[in-house]
Amino acid sequence: xxxxxxxxxxAFLCRWCGYAGADMAGTSRLKYPPTITPIRVPCTGRIDMxxxxxxxxxxxxxxxxxxxxxxxxxxxxxxxxxFKRVTLLKKxxxxxxxxxxxxxxxxxxxxxxxxxxxxxxxxTEELKELGPLRGVE
Amino acid sequence: xxxxxxxxxxGSICGGCDVAFIDAGEKLIELANAAEIVFWPAVVDGxxxxxxxxxxxxxxIFFGAIRTERHKEALEQLREKSRILVAFGTCACxxxxxxxxxxxxxxxxxxxxxxxxxSTDNPDGxxxxxxxxxxxALRLPRLRSLVSPICDFVDVDIWVPGCPPPVESVxxxxxxxxDLQEDxxxxxxxxxxxxxxxxxxxxxxxxxxxxxxxxxxxxxxEIKRDECFLxxxxxxxxxxxxxxxxxxxxxxxxxxxxxxxPVPNVEDQGTRFLSAVASAxxxxxxxxxxxxxxxxxxxxxxxxxGLFYMYSLAASIxxxxxxDLEGD
Ligand code: SF4
Ligand code: SF4
Ligand code: SF4
Ligand code: FES
Numbered sequence: 001x002x003x004x005x006x007x008x009x010x011a012f013l014c015r016w017c018g019y020a021g022a023d024m025a026g027t028s029r030l031k032y033p034p035t036i037t038p039i040r041v042p043c044t045g046r047i048d049m050x051x052x053x054x055x056x057x058x059x060x061x062x063x064x065x066x067x068x069x070x071x072x073x074x075x076x077x078x079x080x081x082x083f084k085r086v087t088l089l090k091k092x093x094x095x096x097x098x099x100x101x102x103x104x105x106x107x108x109x110x111x112x113x114x115x116x117x118x119x120x121x122x123x124t125e126e127l128k129e130l131g132p133l134r135g136v137e
Numbered sequence: 138x139x140x141x142x143x144x145x146x147x148g149s150i151c152g153g154c155d156v157a158f159i160d161a162g163e164k165l166i167e168l169a170n171a172a173e174i175v176f177w178p179a180v181v182d183g184x185x186x187x188x189x190x191x192x193x194x195x196x197x198i199f200f201g202a203i204r205t206e207r208h209k210e211a212l213e214q215l216r217e218k219s220r221i222l223v224a225f226g227t228c229a230c231x232x233x234x235x236x237x238x239x240x241x242x243x244x245x246x247x248x249x250x251x252x253x254x255x256s257t258d259n260p261d262g263x264x265x266x267x268x269x270x271x272x273x274a275l276r277l278p279r280l281r282s283l284v285s286p287i288c289d290f291v292d293v294d295i296w297v298p299g300c301p302p303p304v305e306s307v308x309x310x311x312x313x314x315x316d317l318q319e320d321x322x323x324x325x326x327x328x329x330x331x332x333x334x335x336x337x338x339x340x341x342x343x344x345x346x347x348x349x350x351x352x353x354x355x356x357x358x359e360i361k362r363d364e365c366f367l368x369x370x371x372x373x374x375x376x377x378x379x380x381x382x383x384x385x386x387x388x389x390x391x392x393x394x395x396x397x398x399p400v401p402n403v404e405d406q407g408t409r410f411l412s413a414v415a416s417a418x419x420x421x422x423x424x425x426x427x428x429x430x431x432x433x434x435x436x437x438x439x440x441x442x443g444l445f446y447m448y449s450l451a452a453s454i455x456x457x458x459x460x461d462l463e464g465d
Binding site for chain 1: 239240242243282283404405407408409411412414415416418421423424427428431432435438440441442445446454455457458459460461462463
C-alpha cells in the first residue's frame with residue numbers, strides 16, 4: 001500500500017524567503033514531487049497554529065518555510081515566534097498520538113531553490129513511510 | 138401562574154453540577170414554585186418512564202458529556218421534547234475533564250480499567266458494553282470511541298459553562314425559568330457568562346507586554362497575590378477563557394485552568410493559549426537566546442495537553458487520539 005500512497009503536503013511559505021525559494025526552484029527547473037499545496041503568508045510569525053492544525057487534518061503533513069534565524073526575518077522575530085509555537089505544538093501533537101515529524105519547520109532563503117526541492121523530496125519520502133494520518137473514528 | 142415543565146438528564150457527570158444547584162439555597166424555593174420537575178434523578182423520585190411518556194417539556198437541562206451510546210440517546214430524547222435545551226456545566230458545553238480521555242483510545246481505556254489493573258478479577262477479559270454479563274443479567278451501555286460536547290449532536294439554546302457553574306449562574310438560570318412563566322423566551326444561544334475574557338475581570342497587575350523568562354509551577358516558590366500569574370511564569374488560562382466565574386481561582390491565589398471554556402470567537406481554547414504563551418517566552422530576546430535555549434525552556438512545559446486543553450479537548454480541532462505512534 002505504501003508504494004501507491006502519495007502524501008499530501010500543505011505548505012505555508014513566507015513570501016520573502018520560502019515562497020521565493022520555491023520560485024527559484026521552479027525557474028531553475030529543479031525537480032521535486034508534486035505533493036505540495038502552497039499557501040503564501042506575509043511572515044511565518046503570522047501563521048496561526050489553529051490553521052496549521054486544520055491543514056494537518058486535511059493532509060498528511062504541513063511544511064512551514066521561513067527566513068533563516070537569527071537575523072533574516074523581515075519583521076525581526078516572526079521566525080522565532082513561529083519556531084517557539086511550532087516547538088510547543090509538536091509536544092501537544094505527540095501527546096495526541098501524532099508523529100511530530102508531520103509538522104516540519106525549515107528556514108529556506110530566496111536563493112535556496114535547491115534546498116527547497118530537497119526538503120520537499122525528503123518530506124515526501126518521510127510521509128510515505130509514515131502513511132496517511134489516521135485518527136480514532 | 139402556569140408551571141414550567143422542567144427535566145434534567147445526564148451524560149457523563151461527576152455529580153458536581155447537581156451540587157451546584159443545591160448551593161443555590163433558598164433560591165431553590167423559587168424554582169420549586171415556578172417549575173414542575175418532570176425528571177431529575179438526583180432531586181425527585183421518578184423513572185425514565187415518566188420522561189419518556191411526557192410529550193413536551195418547556196426547558197430541558199443536560200449535564201455532562203456524551204461518553205456512551207446511552208448518553209447520546211438521553212440527549213436526543215431531551216432535545217426532541219424540550220422547547221429550550223440548556224447545556225449546563227463545562228462537560229456538556231465543551232466535553233470538560235472527561236474529554237481528556239480522548240487522548241487515549243477507548244479500547245485501551247477499557248482494557249486498563251477492566252482487565253489490566255491489579256485489583257481486577259476478570260479472567261475472560263470481558264469488557265462492559267461489548268458482552269452481556271449473564272451472571273447479573275446486565276447489559277451496560279457501550280463506550281463511544283470519543284467523548285463529545287453535546288453541541289456535536291443537537292442545537293443548544295442556552296449555555297451555562299463552568300465546572301461546576303457558580304451559584305450566580307444557577308440563579309440566573311432559575312430566573313430564566315421564572316421568565317418563561319410569563320412567556321419571556323431568552324435569545325437563542327444565550328451564554329450565562331461574560332462576553333469577555335477572564336483577564337478583564339482580574340484585578341492583578343498586568344504587564345504592558347507579557348514576557349516570560351521561564352515557566353514555573355505553583356508549588357515552586359512564593360506566589361505574589363497582586364501580580365498576574367503569567368508575569369510570574371505560572372500558566373494561567375485567563376486570556377483565552379470566558380469570564381463569568383467571579384475569578385474564583387484567582388482570588389484563591391490559584392491560576393485559571395480554563396473551566397469556562399474559550400472566549401467568544403476563539404474556536405480552540407488550548408491552541409490559542411499555546412500560541413500566546415509561546416510568543417511570550419523570552420519575547421524580544423529570542424535572537425540573543427537562540428533556538429537551542431528556547432527549545433530547552435519549552436521543554437520545561439511537560440504537559441501542554443493537560444495544561445492547555447484540560448476542559449476543552451473534546452471541542453478542539455485535534456479532539457481525538459491519532460494512530461501514528463502506536464507501540465509508543
Ligand atoms: S461540569 Fe464539572 S461539575 Fe459538572 S459534571 Fe462536569 S466535571 Fe462535574
Ligand atoms: S493571565 Fe490570569 S492572572 Fe494574569 S490577568 Fe489574566 S486572569 Fe489575571
Ligand atoms: S478561574 Fe478559570 S478555572 Fe477557575 S473557576 Fe474561573 S474559569 Fe474556572
Ligand atoms: S519575513 Fe520570512 S519568516 Fe518573517
